[in-house]
Amino acid sequence: MSALAIAVLSRAPFFTWPLTVDEGSYAYTAHWWARGLTLYSNALWFDRPQAIFLAYALGNRLLGESTIAIRLWGAVWAAATAYGSYLIALRLWGRREAFVALVLSATFSAAPHIEGFTSNAETFMILPAVFSAYCLLVDRRVAAGLLAGCSAVLKPSGVVALVFGCLWLARAKRDRRAIPWFVAAASLPLIVSVTHAWVTVGLSRYAEAVLLYRLRVNTSRAFMSEGTPLLGLALTFPVWAPLLLGTVEGLRSSRRDTRLFGHLWIVTASLGVAMGGHWLMHYFLQLVVPLATLASRGVVAAWDKVSAGTPAAIAPLMMASALLFAFIEGTFLFEPAAVGTSRLYARPPYLVSGQVAQYLRGHSAKGDTLYVAFYEAEIYHLAEMQGTSRFLFRLDLDELDGAFDSVVRDIEAEKPTFVVDFNQPLAPVRDRERFYRALHLHYDVAQSFESAVIYRRASRSAH
Numbered sequence: 001m002s003a004l005a006i007a008v009l010s011r012a013p014f015f016t017w018p019l020t021v022d023e024g025s026y027a028y029t030a031h032w033w034a035r036g037l038t039l040y041s042n043a044l045w046f047d048r049p050q051a052i053f054l055a056y057a058l059g060n061r062l063l064g065e066s067t068i069a070i071r072l073w074g075a076v077w078a079a080a081t082a083y084g085s086y087l088i089a090l091r092l093w094g095r096r097e098a099f100v101a102l103v104l105s106a107t108f109s110a111a112p113h114i115e116g117f118t119s120n121a122e123t124f125m126i127l128p129a130v131f132s133a134y135c136l137l138v139d140r141r142v143a144a145g146l147l148a149g150c151s152a153v154l155k156p157s158g159v160v161a162l163v164f165g166c167l168w169l170a171r172a173k174r175d176r177r178a179i180p181w182f183v184a185a186a187s188l189p190l191i192v193s194v195t196h197a198w199v200t201v202g203l204s205r206y207a208e209a210v211l212l213y214r215l216r217v218n219t220s221r222a223f224m225s226e227g228t229p230l231l232g233l234a235l236t237f238p239v240w241a242p243l244l245l246g247t248v249e250g251l252r253s254s255r256r257d258t259r260l261f262g263h264l265w266i267v268t269a270s271l272g273v274a275m276g277g278h279w280l281m282h283y284f285l286q287l288v289v290p291l292a293t294l295a296s297r298g299v300v301a302a303w304d305k306v307s308a309g310t311p312a313a314i315a316p317l318m319m320a321s322a323l324l325f326a327f328i329e330g331t332f333l334f335e336p337a338a339v340g341t342s343r344l345y346a347r348p349p350y351l352v353s354g355q356v357a358q359y360l361r362g363h364s365a366k367g368d369t370l371y372v373a374f375y376e377a378e379i380y381h382l383a384e385m386q387g388t389s390r391f392l393f394r395l396d397l398d399e400l401d402g403a404f405d406s407v408v409r410d411i412e413a414e415k416p417t418f419v420v421d422f423n424q425p426l427a428p429v430r431d432r433e434r435f436y437r438a439l440h441l442h443y444d445v446a447q448s449f450e451s452a453v454i455y456r457r458a459s460r461s462a463h
Contacts, residue, residue, distance in 0.1 A: 003086065006106040007079035011071060014110075014117035017337045018350040019067045022282070023119050024378025025392045027070060030056035032386060040201045040209050045390035047209050048121065049193050051153040055124045065381070074119030077127050082106035084130035085293040091137045092258050093297050101296035104243065108292045111239045111325070112332045112344050115282035122285040125154040129161040130289060133265060136168050141178040145185030153189045156210065157286065160272040162186045167264050214277075216399065232279030238328040240288055242321035246295025246302075249314045253301045265290045348451040349376045349422050355449045356420055357382030363446070363456075368417035371410065373435065374424045388416040398427040404435075411438040419443055419455040 019027075029039070029046050030053040037044040039053070046053075059073035082105040089101035110116040116123075128150040135144035148165050151158030165182050169175040197206035233240075251262045269287045276283040302315040332340045341350050353376065360370065360383035370385040377392040388410050391403045404426065410416065419439060426432060443455035 003082040003102050003106055004076065004079040006103060007082055007110070008072070008075045010107050010110040011075045011078070011117045013333045014112070014340075015068045015071045017067075017117070018341055018353055019070065019378045019382060020115070020118050020120075020345075020350070021376055021378050021393075022121070023067075023070055024376075024381040026052055026056045026119070026121070027060070027065060028377055028381040028387070028392075029053050030060060031065065031381065033057070034060070038200055040197060040205045042390055045209065046392070047213050048155065049153040049210050050196060051150065051189070051193070052121050052124060052155060055154065056119075059119075067382075070119050071117065074117075074123045077119075077123050078109055078116070079106065081109065081123075081127045081130050081289060084127065084134055085289065085296075087134045088130070088137065088293050089296045091134065092254070092261070093300070096300050097296040100299050101293045104246075104292035104295055104299075105289055108239055108243060108288055108325070109285060111288070111329045112340070113236050113281055113329060114239050114284045114288055115344075116239075116285055116288070118282065120282040120285070121155040122282055125151050125158040126285060126289050127151075128154065129158055129286075130293075132161045132165060133261075136165055137261070141165075141169070141182045142185045145182035146188060148182075149186035149189035152186070153193050156214065157272040157275040157283075160268040160275070160286075163271070164264055164268040167268070168261065171260060213400070229274070229279050232273075232281070232284065235281055236284040236288075238325050240284060240291055242318065242325045243288065243291035243295045245314065245318050245321055246298030247291050248298065249301055249318070250294055250297030250299075254297060262290075262294045265294070349379075352449040352452050353379050353382060356452050356454065357384075359447055359449070359454060360385060360418060360420075364418065369415065370418045370420065371407070371416040372420045373422065373439075374407070374426055376420075376422060376424075379420060385418070394424070394426065397430065404430045408434050408438055411435060411442060414442050414457050417457050418446070421453045421455065422451055423453075 033039050063069040082102045085105035086098045086102040090098035128147040132144045132147035148161035151161040169179050251259045269290045272286040273283045369388045371388050372379050375394045380387045397403045444458045446456040447454045
């Protein structure tokens, strides 16, 4: 219960912040999949395995589909993850380290500069990954493999839990015999995922969505200026740097097997961050939770030295970095949602998405449809409307052949009842003027909210 209390309290100030595009797209997809649309089809397409939508659907059923409910559901998973950190630290060191690990995991994982308060896929994926690591420590290899597989189908970068397990088991000759059982158990969630896709849409569509498309995009855009490793590390520095200091001190004073466990966990978690390809802030949750767990030993060791009057050079550094974290991340706690959102994201649509959605809910009828040009999928969910395009993200329009053309054809055919325009940029090769010519020909301005203009299908051509 203490893990749940800390996780919820550290995230509660952000429950009313605007829903992010990732959260909105997951919630939207889960909502319409549960209502009969076929996942990975032209009606509902996403480049993620099914498990993240099942997790969202469960949260929708238990808590509801509001922004507060979505954030609270993420906090519940974060609390369970913090308890997993507690169990690992308890196994590696003792009860004091375990309690510190719980507190560090629950609080640092909520930090705004890793978007920890949101219900991103990392929030869900890291939970089975942490418990897989714990099961390996207590020699429950089949359970560890099953949990590693669950991590991978919640988000593909969760496959690093499988890599970690294989490397850990390979360290000793007596444990290597367990690797096939571990891998076989990890394969079960993937088999279920593939079987579902095979029955519903076929293996080629599934492979294109969850594997081939993401590989192509990550390869072509891994070192974009807005998503470089150095930029990602710099933005998240206040979160991981204090934990890294504690981790270095903690592992230095640990036994050999514990050091190996820690090093493997950090390396594979870093690989998971890199697999995202764009070095976005929320990717770093995969690294922060292992660091928070391992740093618990460093915090306790430094405290013991200071209490005993022994010089501990690391202690002032740890304290200073913790204060830096509290200052930089804590300032968000006292800012209005609009101010904090602007400072963290610099994304104007987030500031008006609630107003846009409210207008659409109040002026639409059952069966009316929506297109948001060209991204901001959270509005589909907030407006409780079905989109006319399966392409929810800018990357889809930029990278998928024919995606932009299909959007233009939808507008020319007056497929959506409403269109929301934020004048969003696309790749230079996309001729946005084609879209706007069709929009102005077939739609009239209905309302505007700062950066957003809402169009409605022209009455002269209403269906």
